[in-house]
Amino acid sequence: MSHPAARPLKGCPSPALKGLATVPGDKSISHRSLILGGMALGETWITGLLEAEDVLNTANAVRAFGASVVRQGPGAWKVSGTGVGGWRRPEDVLDFGNAGTGSRLMMGAMATTPVSAVFTGDASLRKRPMKRVLEPLTLFGTEYEAQPGGLMPLTVKGAVQAMPVTYHVPMASAQVKSAMLLAALNAPGTSRISQTTLTRDHTERMLKAFGANITVGPAEDGGEVISITGEAELKGIKIAVPRDPSSAAFPLVAALIVPGSEVTLTDVMLNPRRTGLFDTLKEMGADLEIRNAHDAGGEMVGDLVVRASQLKGIEVPPARVSDMIDEFPILSVAAAFAEGKTVMRGLEELRVKESDRLAAIIAGLRANGVTVEELPDGLIVHGMGVGGVPGGGSVVTHLDHRIAMSFLVMGFAAKSAVMVDDAAMIATSFPVFESLMKDLGAVFEAA
Numbered sequence: 001m002s003h004p005a006a007r008p009l010k011g012c013p014s015p016a017l018k019g020l021a022t023v024p025g026d027k028s029i030s031h032r033s034l035i036l037g038g039m040a041l042g043e044t045w046i047t048g049l050l051e052a053e054d055v056l057n058t059a060n061a062v063r064a065f066g067a068s069v070v071r072q073g074p075g076a077w078k079v080s081g082t083g084v085g086g087w088r089r090p091e092d093v094l095d096f097g098n099a100g101t102g103s104r105l106m107m108g109a110m111a112t113t114p115v116s117a118v119f120t121g122d123a124s125l126r127k128r129p130m131k132r133v134l135e136p137l138t139l140f141g142t143e144y145e146a147q148p149g150g151l152m153p154l155t156v157k158g159a160v161q162a163m164p165v166t167y168h169v170p171m172a173s174a175q176v177k178s179a180m181l182l183a184a185l186n187a188p189g190t191s192r193i194s195q196t197t198l199t200r201d202h203t204e205r206m207l208k209a210f211g212a213n214i215t216v217g218p219a220e221d222g223g224e225v226i227s228i229t230g231e232a233e234l235k236g237i238k239i240a241v242p243r244d245p246s247s248a249a250f251p252l253v254a255a256l257i258v259p260g261s262e263v264t265l266t267d268v269m270l271n272p273r274r275t276g277l278f279d280t281l282k283e284m285g286a287d288l289e290i291r292n293a294h295d296a297g298g299e300m301v302g303d304l305v306v307r308a309s310q311l312k313g314i315e316v317p318p319a320r321v322s323d324m325i326d327e328f329p330i331l332s333v334a335a336a337f338a339e340g341k342t343v344m345r346g347l348e349e350l351r352v353k354e355s356d357r358l359a360a361i362i363a364g365l366r367a368n369g370v371t372v373e374e375l376p377d378g379l380i381v382h383g384m385g386v387g388g389v390p391g392g393g394s395v396v397t398h399l400d401h402r403i404a405m406s407f408l409v410m411g412f413a414a415k416s417a418v419m420v421d422d423a424a425m426i427a428t429s430f431p432v433f434e435s436l437m438k439d440l441g442a443v444f445e446a447a
Ligand SMILES: O=C(O)C1=C[C@@H](OP(=O)(O)O)[C@@H](O)[C@H](O)C1
Pocket: 027, 028, 029, 100, 101, 172, 173, 174, 175, 176, 178, 200, 325, 326, 349
């Protein structure tokens, strides 16, 4: 619930970035590996787990429900699960820190087991909407008590006699979809979960790998219907977590906007529901090549080779938003260095992330001399070209790791350093961000 003291930091004008870097494991897949491992029978062996605060909080929560979760070495974890329905009541409050994914998926995972648990988090997570998960979970017979507005701290009481559900997820959220799928695992019969927008599908893929009876088919509205049969027997598996494209986005954009740079990012996950940023940057004129693309344990991975480029502004297709939902802070920074306007719409979900990201991006760009128009569901960034961004501003990060990393990256290519008020939150998703960027040649200064 508490955070280390805020750590202000500056991203400073940097020489050309050069070299090879490997970002840590994917955050979404790391959370899911631990949770499904904890629900399965037998051992799940995970390599490449992202050892960041968000994921470590999920590890603690899975342990609190009675599974054994043991670190074997760097990124190597063994989970011995209880079997679906075998979770016991945690002895203490579950603190998920800053993590929407960890907390919402765990609410689903326990919702159909007759135990109760108290969920809380940091000041950011306690502002985020939880009713989007809690309300549909009541269809299974789950009960809850929350702060006014459906906020944390809250108690979830798992259904004593769960029933299968048919539910259409009304917003573009993979977390809500995943919570419903995880809850359906311990409800008898077949549940049907549909969604119009195709959001990241890591839960569906991993459920198949663990042996769940799950099928994904087209829906009449162009979306998908997922059918999943409950009282499932999941069996522990081996998982090699691929590298996180949402983390790769930061060195990738840094290399595009710092003149003379050439950087290779190895083994990055290329799941098409996560690669919207790469497509967008290519359309903007990025010199970005994907090499050695291959299947690695059910997900495509490849190396990204990126060279500094003069980008041009474009209109980002709204249909692509969910494939790059976490990348709008760093895309907005790239857009500041483009020539012409970049228009981004359909971003209403950004208002309910770790911060109101739309507001935080706009304030950060303006503080650094970039002209930006606010739309109800998006923004228009007026690009200033390579070398044209003044910088020199201070950015309020509102406990949001992606706002912190994005504006530090801006500082590498701006005329003057950019200060962020708190770099401590970067540890929630990308603890080695600073060292990895420094190894490529980026310059930071304690502020
Ligand atoms: O399912 C996941 O792992 C995630 C889903 C997205 O959130 P929403 O489901 O709220 O869109 C994303 O922003 C988050 O970083 C991770």
